[in-house]
Amino acid sequence: MTVTAKDWYRNRPWIDEPDADIDAYCRRVAHPEDYDLKDKLEFWREHGVVIFENAVDTDLIDLLNQDLDALVAEPQRHEIIVEIAGRQMPIRECDTATLASESRIKFCNVQCASLAAAHLSLTRCVTSFLGHIFDNPACLLQSLLFHKGSQQPIHLDYPYVRCQKHLARMAASWIPLEDVHPDSGPLAYYCGSQRPEIMPFYDWGDGSIIYDEKSRNQPMDFANHLNTEMRRLGIEPKIFLPKRGDVLIWHAYLAHEGTAIKDPDRTRRSYVSHYAPLDSYPDLHKKPKAIEEGHCVARNGGYVFDLPWYNGPTDLPSREALDSKV
Numbered sequence: 474m475t476v477t478a479k480d481w482y483r484n485r486p487w488i489d490e491p492d493a494d495i496d497a498y499c500r501r502v503a504h505p506e507d508y509d510l511k512d513k514l515e516f517w518r519e520h521g522v523v524i525f526e527n528a529v530d531t532d533l534i535d536l537l538n539q540d541l542d543a544l545v546a547e548p549q550r551h552e553i554i555v556e557i558a559g560r561q562m563p564i565r566e567c568d569t570a571t572l573a574s575e576s577r578i579k580f581c582n583v584q585c586a587s588l589a590a591a592h593l594s595l596t597r598c599v600t601s602f603l604g605h606i607f608d609n610p611a612c613l614l615q616s617l618l619f620h621k622g623s624q625q626p627i628h629l630d631y632p633y634v635r636c637q638k639h640l641a642r643m644a645a646s647w648i649p650l651e652d653v654h655p656d657s658g659p660l661a662y663y664c665g666s667q668r669p670e671i672m673p674f675y676d677w678g679d680g681s682i683i684y685d686e687k688s689r690n691q692p693m694d695f696a697n698h699l700n701t702e703m704r705r706l707g708i709e710p711k712i713f714l715p716k717r718g719d720v721l722i723w724h725a726y727l728a729h730e731g732t733a734i735k736d737p738d739r740t741r742r743s744y745v746s747h748y749a750p751l752d753s754y755p756d757l758h759k760k761p762k763a764i765e766e767g768h769c770v771a772r773n774g775g776y777v778f779d780l781p782w783y784n785g786p787t788d789l790p791s792r793e794a795l796d797s798k799v
């Protein structure tokens with residue numbers, strides 16, 4: 474069945490509705506946050522993005538970096554998937570030298586092996602803010618870890634990240650694992666593009682608003698279309714130059730890109746998480762009774778579910794460090 478704009482508008486987050494009443498929402502929710510909730514919700518509604526500075530536990534970043542070193546040192550022992558220059562493969566088919574030096578590499582769902590990654594995805598301000606956006610607990614759908622700038626052309630995420638039950642109930646976070654240098658190919662985003670009322674849905678072919686094997690158009694066509702749209706709307710890109718400890722959250726319909734790398738020697742280590750609320754999380758991506766029987770990491774009101782098909786080791790260094798903290 475073709476996925477159309479109707480599927481988007483059905484069940485989108487309350488805050489995207491034209492009559493969303495942020496004041497009333499803030500009065501209704503009981504718990505105060507350590508940030509100005511109303512201010513952040515209003516900013517999100519207008520710009521499709523929020524930034525929290527100095528809000529990420531940098532010990533977790535150190536632990537994740539240690540986990541990655543361990544993963545890369547013994548790839549044959551692990552079940553993680555990596556993507557190199559657009560091609561996905563099991564990490565065990567790669568050698569350590571390639572994994573350490575390849576610039577076009579993405580580690581997919583590293584939270585399956587790394588508890589530090591799962592905890593980073595469940596950073597308090599992120600689960601808290603998304604919990605408000607979704608009016609439901611935030612759950613990690615998938616993560617990507619980048620070593621260098623992605624140089625990914627301008628896109629929205631929802632045509633690609635769409636296993637959630639309700640298409641519009643999705644958002645993402647971007648956590649730098651090091652201070653981001655302007656020459657390293659930083660992330661750029663286009664504030665205000667997140668409203669289909671302003672930037673209508675792209676037709677991938679036959680009225681479909683998602684990308685799949687039947688799509689007549691391709692990601693490069695989408696990028697060309699979005700660049701034209703940004704010019705039409707007069708939206709200039711904002712370059713994200715965060716420090717370690719900052720985090721950016723963006724809307725499923727927000728245009729963004731990985732900018733060009735000006736200095737090829739610079740790394741831009743970063744960790745991206747895509748989330749759906751619990752009410753939209755795909756059943757097949759968790760084990761039965763996952764919460765009741767503990768097949769998940771539950772933290773700060775959010776969840777990272779054990780993926781049923783993952784059977785690899787989960788004993789990277791952060792496991793012991795974090796287990797001994799509790």
Ligand SMILES: O=C(O)CCC(=O)C(=O)O
Nearest residue numbers: 623624625660730731745
């Ligand atoms: O980090 C980047 O350069 C882009 C990442 C991105 O667009 C994504 O993971 O959805």
Ligand SMILES: [Fe+2]
Nearest residue numbers: 628629630729
């Ligand atoms: Fe993206």
